[in-house]
Amino acid sequence: MKKTFLVLLLLVSFCGAVAYAADDPVVATIGEKKILLSDFNRWFSYDPGAGQKDFASENKMKATMLHQIVTAMVISDIARKEGFDKRPDIREKTDFVVNNLLTIEYLDKVVSAQVKASDEEIKAYYEANKDSYRTKELLRGRHILIKAEKNATEAERQAARKKAEEVLIKVRAGGDFSTLAVEFSDDPGSKERGGNLGWFSRGQMAPEFEKAAFSLAPGGVSDIVETKFGYHIIKIEERKDPTLQPLDEVRGQIELKLTRDRKRKAVEDYVQKAMKDAGASVNVEPVVGPDPHFTK
Numbered sequence: 520m521k522k523t524f525l526v527l528l529l530l531v532s533f534c535g536a537v538a539y540a541a542d543d544p545v546v547a548t549i550g551e552k553k554i555l556l557s558d559f560n561r562w563f564s565y566d567p568g569a570g571q572k573d574f575a576s577e578n579k580m581k582a583t584m585l586h587q588i589v590t591a592m593v594i595s596d597i598a599r600k601e602g603f604d605k606r607p608d609i610r611e612k613t614d615f616v617v618n619n620l621l622t623i624e625y626l627d628k629v630v631s632a633q634v635k636a637s638d639e640e641i642k643a644y645y646e647a648n649k650d651s652y653r654t655k656e657l658l659r660g661r662h663i664l665i666k667a668e669k670n671a672t673e674a675e676r677q678a679a680r681k682k683a684e685e686v687l688i689k690v691r692a693g694g695d696f697s698t699l700a701v702e703f704s705d706d707p708g709s710k711e712r713g714g715n716l717g718w719f720s721r722g723q724m725a726p727e728f729e730k731a732a733f734s735l736a737p738g739g740v741s742d743i744v745e746t747k748f749g750y751h752i753i754k755i756e757e758r759k760d761p762t763l764q765p766l767d768e769v770r771g772q773i774e775l776k777l778t779r780d781r782k783r784k785a786v787e788d789y790v791q792k793a794m795k796d797a798g799a800s801v802n803v804e805p806v807v808g809p810d811p812h813f814t815k
Contacts, residue, residue: 547589549596559585630789636777644773645766652769656721657759658732661696661714666705667749683743683750690740696754705749718759728753 547554563584598604604613645652663686667679686703690696697713704710721729725746732753735741741753794800 546585549589549592554589554592559588562588626786626789631782631785634778634782634785636774636781640777641770641773642766644777645769649763652764653761654759654764656733656761657718658720658735658755659718659757660716660732660735660753660755661700662706662709662716662728662754663690663696663700663704663714663752664706664748665703665750669747680743680745680750683752687740687743687752690752690754696740714754 543555543557545553546556546559559581563581566584595604603609663683665679665683665686667676671679682703686699689699697715700714701710704714706714709715719732721733723729724732725748727744727746728751731741731744731751732755735753735755737755737758739755741751744751744753
């Protein structure tokens with residue numbers, strides 16, 4: 520954040536306030552100069568984190584930035600009057616920051632600004648990657664867990680299994696699964712919700728639990744399933760089979776990915792050509808040593 524503020528403050532120090540308007544309140548003054556809310560909002564938007572809701576709504580952060588902006592304008596004005604900005608070491612640092620800023624802005628607003636994925640590219644990508652847009656098979660179910668600790672003795676494990684079998688008898692006799700889960704389950708996360716596990720897909724549960732759950736039809740109840748947590752009784756209430764998301768539903772994310780990839784390629788090609796045309800070359804070995812990761 521400090522580096523971001525530094526660049527922002529450098530930018531602001533070269534900016535002047537716009538004309539005063541009655542519906543644009545003054546948020547700071549420096550002598551005769553008025554800084555308006557619109558000025559601050561514009562400068563605030565230069566920060567890459569400003570678009571984040573939590574950051575934009577943080578009043579303390581905004582107040583701090585406003586104080587820093589005004590301080591930078593005051594102190595930088597003093598520095599210019601004393602010719603501090605003409606010092607070679609300061610000029611070099613300023614050029615360093617400005618060069619980086621100009622590079623970022625030029626590549627973003629000129630080189631890649633008009634790059635966008637076409638409708639044909641979006642459709643072709645969707646057709647070639649349909650498997651990526653298939654929803655997972657989902658189950659909604661409940662369970663009753665009779666816990667058996669990892670270091671439980673054989674007698675303790677047998678007792679836990681016997682209790683699970685007794686609960687299963689009650690379930691198969693028509694007992695309400697939710698009620699029995701509240702009464703007997705040792706799973707603190709689902710016990711008070713009647714054993715409700717919500718929706719889950721493959722890979723989220725213990726392997727033994729998953730195998731038994733996905734073999735059940737809606738309404739089905741498993742036999743006793745042993746996992747590292749103990750003994751489970753599983754009931755599946757609903758199943759959602761995998762479906763292919765329609766193109767219109769995923770168009771936005773495909774367009775974003777392809778456009779981002781195309782922008783990156785456009786920037787890489789432009790930079791490579793610009794470096795070649797300028798006769799620029801880079802020798803990284805004196806900087807990083809003979810590291811094979813930096814041979815390009």
